[in-house]
Amino acid sequence: MAVPKRKKSKSRIRMRKAHLKQPMPSATPCPKCGEPRLAHRVCPACGSYNGRQVLIKASDED
Ligand SMILES: [Zn+2]
Secondary structure, three states: OOOOOOOOHHHHHHHHHHHOOOOOOOOEOOOOOEEEEEEEEOOOOOOEEEEEOOOOHHHOOO
């Protein structure tokens, strides 16, 4: 089994880990209500997707 020849320095480990950060999810404002919404997801605020209502909110039933 291959074994590392030298101990990895804190600096080397940190330089490697610097690339592992999660990218920010791309949130764009909802065209209907303007709330920030993830792309290709139903808007959590108004429940619309692609210009039509797909979720019925409890407050919108009446
Ligand atoms: Zn919305």
